[in-house]
Amino acid sequence: MKTPKVLYIDLSNNTGEIREREELKFFLGGTGLATELFLENVNLNSHPTDPEQPIVISTGYLTPYYPVATKSIALFYSPLTNSLGESHAGGRLALAMKLAGIDAIVITGKSETPCYISINNGSVKVNNAEPLWGLKATEAATYIRDKEGMSGLRSILRIGPAGEQKVAFSMVIVDTYRHFGRLGLGAVMGSKKIKSIVVTGNGIGLDRDVNFEEYKKIFEELHKKVTTGSMRKYHEYGTSLNILPLNELGSLPTRNLKSGLFESAEKISGEAFAEHNLTRKFACAGCPLGCIHIAMRRNKFAHEEEWERNEVSYDYELIYALGSLIGIDDRQNILKMIECTEELGMDAIYTGVFLSWVTEAYDKGIITQHDLGVSEVKFGNTEKYLEILQNLVYSDKKFYVLARNGLTDLVKEYGGYDFALLVNKNAMAGYHTGYANLIGQSIVGIRNAHTDNAGYAIDQEGKDFDAQTLVDLLLQEEIFRAFFNCTGICLFARKVYDINLIIRISQLIGYEINEDYIKQTGTKIYLKKMIFKEKTGFVIDNYKFPERFFETPAGKKKLSKEFVENALKEFKNRLLQLKMEYNIL
Amino acid sequence: MVVAIKVAVNGSMRKVLIAKYMSRCMGCMSCMFACARRVRKSLSVAKSAIRIKTKGGYSSGNMVADHCLGCEEPPCIPFCPEGALVKRKNGGIILKPDLCNGCKKCIEGCPVRAIFWDEEKKLPIFCIHCGNCVEFCPHKCLEIGEI
Numbered sequence: 186m187k188t189p190k191v192l193y194i195d196l197s198n199n200t201g202e203i204r205e206r207e208e209l210k211f212f213l214g215g216t217g218l219a220t221e222l223f224l225e226n227v228n229l230n231s232h233p234t235d236p237e238q239p240i241v242i243s244t245g246y247l248t249p250y251y252p253v254a255t256k257s258i259a260l261f262y263s264p265l266t267n268s269l270g271e272s273h274a275g276g277r278l279a280l281a282m283k284l285a286g287i288d289a290i291v292i293t294g295k296s297e298t299p300c301y302i303s304i305n306n307g308s309v310k311v312n313n314a315e316p317l318w319g320l321k322a323t324e325a326a327t328y329i330r331d332k333e334g335m336s337g338l339r340s341i342l343r344i345g346p347a348g349e350q351k352v353a354f355s356m357v358i359v360d361t362y363r364h365f366g367r368l369g370l371g372a373v374m375g376s377k378k379i380k381s382i383v384v385t386g387n388g389i390g391l392d393r394d395v396n397f398e399e400y401k402k403i404f405e406e407l408h409k410k411v412t413t414g415s416m417r418k419y420h421e422y423g424t425s426l427n428i429l430p431l432n433e434l435g436s437l438p439t440r441n442l443k444s445g446l447f448e449s450a451e452k453i454s455g456e457a458f459a460e461h462n463l464t465r466k467f468a469c470a471g472c473p474l475g476c477i478h479i480a481m482r483r484n485k486f487a488h489e490e491e492w493e494r495n496e497v498s499y500d501y502e503l504i505y506a507l508g509s510l511i512g513i514d515d516r517q518n519i520l521k522m523i524e525c526t527e528e529l530g531m532d533a534i535y536t537g538v539f540l541s542w543v544t545e546a547y548d549k550g551i552i553t554q555h556d557l558g559v560s561e562v563k564f565g566n567t568e569k570y571l572e573i574l575q576n577l578v579y580s581d582k583k584f585y586v587l588a589r590n591g592l593t594d595l596v597k598e599y600g601g602y603d604f605a606l607l608v609n610k611n612a613m614a615g616y617h618t619g620y621a622n623l624i625g626q627s628i629v630g631i632r633n634a635h636t637d638n639a640g641y642a643i644d645q646e647g648k649d650f651d652a653q654t655l656v657d658l659l660l661q662e663e664i665f666r667a668f669f670n671c672t673g674i675c676l677f678a679r680k681v682y683d684i685n686l687i688i689r690i691s692q693l694i695g696y697e698i699n700e701d702y703i704k705q706t707g708t709k710i711y712l713k714k715m716i717f718k719e720k721t722g723f724v725i726d727n728y729k730f731p732e733r734f735f736e737t738p739a740g741k742k743k744l745s746k747e748f749v750e751n752a753l754k755e756f757k758n759r760l761l762q763l764k765m766e767y768n769i770l
Numbered sequence: 771m772v773v774a775i776k777v778a779v780n781g782s783m784r785k786v787l788i789a790k791y792m793s794r795c796m797g798c799m800s801c802m803f804a805c806a807r808r809v810r811k812s813l814s815v816a817k818s819a820i821r822i823k824t825k826g827g828y829s830s831g832n833m834v835a836d837h838c839l840g841c842e843e844p845p846c847i848p849f850c851p852e853g854a855l856v857k858r859k860n861g862g863i864i865l866k867p868d869l870c871n872g873c874k875k876c877i878e879g880c881p882v883r884a885i886f887w888d889e890e891k892k893l894p895i896f897c898i899h900c901g902n903c904v905e906f907c908p909h910k911c912l913e914i915g916e917i
Contacts, residue, residue, distance in 0.1 A: 338821070
């Protein structure tokens, strides 16, 4: 095991230092290391956006030694859920941190004036970012890019105006096309007055004393595996390939999940985007797979053939949230919506769920033109949606001031919880596939994200699992992923990197782990996070699912509350058993 | 497609690395990892003799590759005060590490930013035009070709 090097930055006291945290080496890296650092520094008695709260960013212990180990993991106190915030991003950040000689960063305190932080080989500089405050996320990066050196081996994080305004679902953009999208890290960065963080490094100390011939052989086998066979789908069409099959199943949330079928699914499919809009693909640094799909947003802004263009990245979740969910079937309009969330810096999934709730609430008369300052809000009306998003960030109207805290505050004021597509205060991802997805996202999942335990994939196996089996499958996957996310390997490659392979390649670079260690580490990480959630007020018995999930058939089948209740009972028992077994209470 | 072939004036063809199709580059850096691993025998991608970067941010256009172009009259050679740089027969530079004093003047002397620095060995890094990187480029942006 290698001792992790943690860079501590305290903005209130203007200090930065690297500490070697030997006692944390057994948590490896990624989410394991981040969880420890987060729990050491978080204060449950103050608000998530108070200066003392930490931002933890950690890299996987296999980064940058093997292909596709590209993820960095952020942990923070989420202003959206008032609970554990965790978000994962690709891009160049993980590599840049390793090149700078840092395994993890902990930022606490608050800058008095807007700043951007430069981290270069472990030295920290806090720069004035006053002129950048208020700029779109896209514009801010341009200035910083020009000012800082080391192009190529550099990573730039930035927030948009939504983060500055502490919109609870604002995000952090990483190297233009990747994001710490979920649960509001943008607002936490904004509350500390950090517009941007730049990381550069020269790679000193990355070399290891290894059996080089074996290392080379394994690396090259892996390079081949991730660029061939079943992995090709991520490169060819990307995640948007899921639009048609999910629609076929009746699981593509449409018009605020009034339906799981979108009549225009073909128009917004991955195949249609590839044929008409795709202009190129990008990859995270160290990933030969390359799943980032870029489309050209093209707009005629005046007569006489006056055109403007921009390059926008798209994925399944974005097409769902800013397409079918809000009834937009025009690809250019979807791209326009994506571009808007990029510029303002907001989680695309939550933004879609927010807008779809607004549309239905407006239709039902719960909210009015007077509240919104916008009239004729209807599904599919892109221009109205763009106006609402601008207001969300900039308007002082009561509705928007509440909306900046997320839907939970809005439904308290206006009602309409039962058609708010929330999974424990987070926005649902684009899968209305069945019980495993609903319970996996709402209850079992640490981040209330579909990537926690892939319930949608369990549902799509098409088997009618009993409640006990379903809970076992969810927990098994959740615990495996709690370990897997210590490695830094992208979840897309989880089938290439099976447990035996992970053990072998970890040992090769000096991490003596085995199957038992993996299970124990995963379980401990999961339990620690779950207990943190419970401390922040999450009680399974008090949880109420929005009715909409039961009204609209999931995968053409209506869900029964009785089954869900049974599954929750099972889960509570299993959780208690695990806590006793691991003596983590 | 028109491919420009430059014929050397003095008749000696050079066989060097050409970043021919950079508009296809995804920025995965597999070439850099391959160079570090195969040529430098290092686990650090910072040891690579090729650098992939954006032209000015991802959204602004294509990627670019900084690498040795295998100049006919390499401008870096006269910058070396110790005579540590020797012209490679088929294009490029051979470094005589024992003669290098670590002054980095060769880096300044390269007009195409193609010489890198090994912080640990305190030596400049030169491309040897071996083609190991070419093998690992998933979009076949690179090739070894004659100029």
